Amino acid sequence: MIKESYSAVEENELVRAALGGDKQAFGEIVTRYRKMVARTVKSMLGDSVFAEDIGQEVFIKLYYSLPEFRGEAKLSTYIQRIAVNLTLNEIKRRKRFFSMFSQKGNNEMYEFEVADQDTQEQREATEIVNKALKEMDPKFSIIITMRMLQGYSTKETAEILDLPIGTVLSRLSRAQDQLKKILEKL
Amino acid sequence: MTTMNSSEIKKLLISSLNTDGDTTELSARLEREGISYDFSEDFTDKVLNKIYETKVKVSREVDFVKSLNIAFYRIALTGVAAIVVLLISIFLMEGSLSFNSFLGLSDSYDETIVSLLTGN
Numbered sequence: 001m002i003k004e005s006y007s008a009v010e011e012n013e014l015v016r017a018a019l020g021g022d023k024q025a026f027g028e029i030v031t032r033y034r035k036m037v038a039r040t041v042k043s044m045l046g047d048s049v050f051a052e053d054i055g056q057e058v059f060i061k062l063y064y065s066l067p068e069f070r071g072e073a074k075l076s077t078y079i080q081r082i083a084v085n086l087t088l089n090e091i092k093r094r095k096r097f098f099s100m101f102s103q104k105g106n107n108e109m110y111e112f113e114v115a116d117q118d119t120q121e122q123r124e125a126t127e128i129v130n131k132a133l134k135e136m137d138p139k140f141s142i143i144i145t146m147r148m149l150q151g152y153s154t155k156e157t158a159e160i161l162d163l164p165i166g167t168v169l170s171r172l173s174r175a176q177d178q179l180k181k182i183l184e185k186l
Numbered sequence: 187m188t189t190m191n192s193s194e195i196k197k198l199l200i201s202s203l204n205t206d207g208d209t210t211e212l213s214a215r216l217e218r219e220g221i222s223y224d225f226s227e228d229f230t231d232k233v234l235n236k237i238y239e240t241k242v243k244v245s246r247e248v249d250f251v252k253s254l255n256i257a258f259y260r261i262a263l264t265g266v267a268a269i270v271v272l273l274i275s276i277f278l279m280e281g282s283l284s285f286n287s288f289l290g291l292s293d294s295y296d297e298t299i300v301s302l303l304t305g306n
Contacts, residue, residue, distance in 0.1 A: 023238055030230045038223040047223070055225050059233045122220025125195040129221050132199075148199070149221070151213030183196045 011075050019066055030059050033079050036150065040083045043133055043145045045090060054090055058083045073159070080150070080160045084142060091138050132182045140175035143168060195219060 006014060006028035017025035037058050038051075045051040061082050069078055129149075133141040146157040158168045198215070226232075273283065280287035 023234060026237070027230055027234050030233050034229055035222070035224050038225050042223040052225050052229070055229065056233050056236060060237055063237050124192045125216075125219055126221050126223075128192055128195055129199070129216075147209050149213055149216065149223075151210040153209075180200055183200055186196065 012071060015066060015069060015071070015075065018063070026063060029062075029075070033076060034059075036076060037079065037083045039149045040080065040142075040145055041087050043130065043149055044087045044138065044141060046130060046134065050090070054086050055083075058086055061086070077156065077160055080146075081162070084146075084160060088138060088142065128183070128186060131186060132179055135182050136175065136178050140171055140178055143171050143175045144179055147172065195221075 006017075006025055009017075009025070009028065014025050014029055018029060034055070037055050041054050041058070042051045045054060058079065062079055065082070069075070133144065136144070142161065143157060146152045146160060147154070152160065154165060154168050154172065157163075157172075158165045161168065163171075198212075198219075276287055277283055
């Protein structure tokens with residue numbers, strides 16, 4: 001039986017249907033979590049075509065790793081882990097590339113094309129956050145992204161980043177100091 | 187809804203950083219203020235196309251390899267059958283399967299070959 005809409009379907013059922021080859025069910029998973037992935041990827045990499053590619057890669061990787069998903073963690077946590085890993089890998093890759101081929105600074109690694117926001121104020125607000133995050137060390141900015149933009153608790157952040165809670169707390173404290181200094185400068 | 191200006195956003199961020207508590211409200215507020223992220227409109231379609239097109243492509247490749255294997259087995263079997271027929275015909279004609287009979291030299295002796303080559 002083909003379902004008309006999956007919008008009201010429970011997560012576990014969606015996963016089962018997607019595993020059974022139901023394209024529409026997997027489409028619903030993508031629709032539900034695309035904004036969450038965009039917040040992680042775009043806040044760390046900037047609003048660019050590359051960020052969109054990484055976003056696609058996150059869901060493609062999710063599709064092929066769905067058989068391994070046992071449902072012990074929430075699907076959102078599982079997706080977030082993939083997004084964080086791919087984003088941090090991309091940042092490392094860019095750092096390597098720019099250190100080898102470019103004399104330009106770190107800022108050139110990111111392409112911010114802040115667009116599609118309704119007003120000038122909204123664009124400025126997003127720019128402030130993006131600029132602040134890109135000036136930070138990725139290991140700190142990812143914590144800020146998880147806590148501030150995604151609204152995760154310290155425990156959830158630790159789970160997603162696969163770090164002990166103590167490490168998350170100490171990084172959070174240092175990240176807060178860094179961000180405060182950066183925001184005051186901007 | 188009135189949107190905050192950049193200095194208000196900065197103040198909001200800085201003040202929110204002083205707490206280690208629940209940040210759900212902060213993230214929701216930031217989103218309300220326009221700090222939201224999303225991919226392009228056709229993002230979902232692009233992802234689905236990539237996944238399901240690749241699957242079709244992979245299954246086509248698998249089909250091709252399978253038919254190649256079948257063709258290879260048929261060619262190999264035909265070859266083996268031809269070799270068997272050849273061996274049988276050599277055995278029937280020469281009466282043995284020695285190296286000489288393979289070369290068609292079963293009737294000549296070494297001395298004959300030497301005299302043929304040297305002319306003596």
